[in-house]
Amino acid sequence: MTADRPAEAPRSRKPRVDAARNQEAIVEAAARVLAEQGAAVDVREIARLSGVGMGTLYRHFPTKEDLVRTILRREFLTWAASAREAAERAEDPWAALADFFRQALSGYARHRAISECFALAWAEPDVEGLGELRAVIGGLTARAHEAGSLRPDASADDLLLLLVSLGHAARLTGDSDPEQVERLLRVSLDGLRPGHAER
Amino acid sequence: MTADRPAEAPRSRKPRVDAARNQEAIVEAAARVLAEQGAAVDVREIARLSGVGMGTLYRHFPTKEDLVRTILRREFLTWAASAREAAERAEDPWAALADFFRQALSGYARHRAISECFALAWAEPDVEGLGELRAVIGGLTARAHEAGSLRPDASADDLLLLLVSLGHAARLTGDSDPEQVERLLRVSLDGLRPGHAER
Amino acid sequence: MTADRPAEAPRSRKPRVDAARNQEAIVEAAARVLAEQGAAVDVREIARLSGVGMGTLYRHFPTKEDLVRTILRREFLTWAASAREAAERAEDPWAALADFFRQALSGYARHRAISECFALAWAEPDVEGLGELRAVIGGLTARAHEAGSLRPDASADDLLLLLVSLGHAARLTGDSDPEQVERLLRVSLDGLRPGHAER
Amino acid sequence: MTADRPAEAPRSRKPRVDAARNQEAIVEAAARVLAEQGAAVDVREIARLSGVGMGTLYRHFPTKEDLVRTILRREFLTWAASAREAAERAEDPWAALADFFRQALSGYARHRAISECFALAWAEPDVEGLGELRAVIGGLTARAHEAGSLRPDASADDLLLLLVSLGHAARLTGDSDPEQVERLLRVSLDGLRPGHAER
DNA sequence: CATGAATGAGTCTTCATTCAT
DNA sequence: CATGAATGAAGACTCATTCAT
Missing domain, CATH: 1.10.357.10 (Tetracycline Repressor, domain 2)
Structure with a gap:
């Protein structure tokens, strides 16, 4: 043909x-x-x-759902892997965390699907792939806590939610103003530093 | 009509x-x-x-779209108004900002539609209602900047995006863990304080 | 239109x-x-x-199934009723039975659907409508047994199966040779008379 | 393989x-x-x-239809042959007929396809294989008529239709109650005996 | 002016048949 | 000549919108 x-x-x-x-x-x-x-x-x-x-x-x-799930998982895994790699390139625990976020958000911006995936994943937390991401964030969090560079009341789950949250913003703004999401990220990262009132 | x-x-x-x-x-x-x-x-x-x-x-x-738009606008306005009122009850500019966010997020969590509204609104920023919210946030931001309680590089638009961002998280977690979103908000608010490296 | x-x-x-x-x-x-x-x-x-x-x-x-079931039931009930009425017009128990069969078969011939209905009904015997037919046949059978005009080893269920059996033949031959089914019916009716070896 | x-x-x-x-x-x-x-x-x-x-x-x-027709013919022939053989083992014409029916019905019960085959065959009587069965039944009928053991008004075609008719019943009841079909067969065979009113 | 039945294009899915390797 | 992947025309069902009463 x-x-x-x-x-x-x-x-x-x-x-x-x-x-x-x-x-x-x-x-x-x-x-x-x-x-x-x-x-x-x-x-x-x-x-x-x-x-x-x-x-x-x-x-x-x-099934359409099979297709969608497969794609989402693939995209998710690729995305999570690239974020993890970004984290691994940094020596400093805090820099690793920051680079992880930066990379993850840049990927997030391009994928309406990833967003939907998370929306599902939150309701149904056993979605394949989420586990690994959790592990990565868990590792980064633990290292940062040990190094004393992350405020003690921030858990790995909090960082995951923060990621989804900023990710949503990244997708919304799209390519229109990449700086804006970067500013938001800096604010959040600053807020994640120790030394703030922890109530 | x-x-x-x-x-x-x-x-x-x-x-x-x-x-x-x-x-x-x-x-x-x-x-x-x-x-x-x-x-x-x-x-x-x-x-x-x-x-x-x-x-x-x-x-x-x-049209269905007419209906949806109308409702969204109405919900949006109600929600924005309640957040504005929360802000107005506070004397201190910073407290006003914090209360505004807190109130706004609590409303956000309950409205799948508001979220979708923002997703539309971002692509099409002339959606009625968004303007007023912008004005409110603009006022809060200006006051906070004047009082020196908000980091100088945070614009009103940044705060709007932050709101949407955290709002998404609020809706995702729903009623399952209200504390988590509150933690996220505290982190962001801390990060919005002046005195951080401003690059 | x-x-x-x-x-x-x-x-x-x-x-x-x-x-x-x-x-x-x-x-x-x-x-x-x-x-x-x-x-x-x-x-x-x-x-x-x-x-x-x-x-x-x-x-x-x-649902398509809803439609089909509804139609089948309706057709079934109409058909069963007309057979029952035919039976009721006869005084003699045996004649009632014969008339019932005759009428039922003539209806059967015209309904591919009735046939399929029975095919289902046999697997799923609680299909609405079958019950009434059973009752009618039960009544006819009992009266005929009492009158001694039906061989003792023939049960109501047997007559029901015979009806389905001859019905299939009636539908197969269609209008091509109505006499043939009539002959088959006579054979069966003769066979149902008492006085045969009952093993 | x-x-x-x-x-x-x-x-x-x-x-x-x-x-x-x-x-x-x-x-x-x-x-x-x-x-x-x-x-x-x-x-x-x-x-x-x-x-x-x-x-x-x-x-x-x-073509699928080619496949189906071929299979049906084969199954049909096998089935017809086994019935014919059963008939040939009996000396007495009447017993031959009865054995033929008995054997044929037992095969019928197991073949959804044979039934469908007949449904087609009746509309299209030149289906290969049907001819032979007709011949067999014709022979049995002739012998039985000669011996005076079959009612005179029963033709070979009638017996063929009776076979299909009882076959349908046999398939419907399946293995659930083999006795019931046997009873039906006895009724029909009794009815096929001479000495009934022949109208 | 309200009602809710009617419309029909659009959606997911299956399956007989063909065709490149 | 075998293989099994590819094709695409149906088929069952949904839903925004219109319209007769």
Whole structure:
């Protein structure tokens, strides 16, 4: 239908090895669409953008929900991993925390889906992937507490909620004013330092 | 909004009253439903709860979107007003700001619709009602800046975004842990104090 | 869409009183279609034949299954009633039984749906309507046994199964050879007389 | 199920054997599935149970209908043959007829497909296989008539219809009450004896 | 002017059949 | 010649909006 015979390398068309390629195309398209439009999109739109028929889509993901969950998990994991890596590059516990937030928020801004994922995750906290994020934040929090650079009354769960909270702001503002979210983050980070009245 | 037949004699008064009663019923029901279920509700549900027929509902609001916008605006205004009043009860500029946030967040938690309203409002900043909130926050910010109790690099827009941000957290956690949002708010407020590195 | 302004009498168009008319139209159309094509028909077909939109159909019957069950029950009851009446017109117990069968079979022939109904009913014996039929057959059987005109080893359940059995034949042959089913019925009725070896 | 590469020489024999093996597997699986679930099954199910791919299945049977018809014919023939054999074991014409029925019904009960086959066959009487059954029944009927053990007004076609009729009952009751169908059969056989009023 | 039944395009999902490897 | 992934036309059901009474 769109030719592209096995010429150079990647783009051939349908079968066998390319089932994988199709799946990837679906995932890619779905990720993009979900990021932009949220989970309410028409499945057809995803099929169209993937360049596959409905049947193919449903072969790979037996349900719209399956598709959405898969994408969300993937996006979530990628995002969480990149934030974790940012944290790992820093020596100082406090810098690690800050870099983690900065990286996470920059990813958050681009994903309507991640946001929705959290909205679900909060109601249903066993969503895959959330666990790891918690672990990462838990580690960062513990290190920062040990180093005395984080106010004692701030728990890992608080930081997770703060992340979601600022993430929402990041997504709302989008690319219009990246500085603004950065300012908000600085305020929060300053507020997380020890030495404030702890009531 | 519709008729307005202030004529001389026969059928002028009662219809008006009835129409007003109906409109009120619709608005009330819609507000409740939108708060609980968001803008995705079936219009029928609103009609049912209002006790009016679809036709009546559509006479008052020619479109679902009209209805939703109207409700959101109303809810928004009520909410903003209550936050403003909370602010006005305080003498101290900083206390006014804190009370404003506290009140606003407590309202936010209960309104799925307000959240969605902001999501729209951000893309389309001329939504009625947002202006007044901006004015209130602007006033609070100015006073606090004058009093020297707010860090100089925090603008009114920043505080608005912070509000939305924390509001999201408030709605996510719902009634499950009110303390957590309060902690987050304290962190932010501490971070908003002057004396932090301002880069 | 099909005109027919409120001229002579019945056919007006949609609302209020005519909700009933629509429901009737749906039921009528569905009965016809189910009789001819069985429960596998496209709902759209029924809507089309009824002259109503999908929404109307689904307003009256929230599910295809609801529609089918309703029709089946209605058809079943009508059919069973006409058979019962046929039985009641006869004085002699045996003649009553025979007339009952004759009438029932003639109805059976025209209803693919009744057949499917029985197929379901056998798996799920609490289907509404079956009960009454059982009662009728039970009564006929008892009277015939008392009168000594029915072989003692034939139970009411046996007669019910025989009815379904011959009914299937009646439907298969359709209008092509009504005599053949009549012959089969005579054979069975003869076989039901007392005086055969009862093992 | 695949492999089986017994020879050395060219590649002429093996493909044939493989193809035959595949066809057999398909037929076997299809027969089982059709018996259990009727003709509404998903073709994939059959392919899966056969252990062959869709392509292979469609190579052997270019259409689902082809497959179904083939299976039905095969099942039909097997079933008819076993009934015929049962008939042949009996000396007495009447006993032959009775045994034929008994055997046929026991097979019928297990085959949802046979029933559907008859439903088709009746509309389209040239279905292959039906002919032979007719012949068998014709023979049995003729012998029984000659022996004077069958009522004169019962034709071979009548017995065929009776068979289908009781078969339906047999399938409906399934294994739940084998005695009931046996009672029904006895009634019919008694009714088929000569000496009843023949109108 | 209120009512709520009617409309029908749009949504998710299935399945017989084809076709690239 | 086998494989099983791809296709896409239906099918059941929903819901914002209109309209006859």
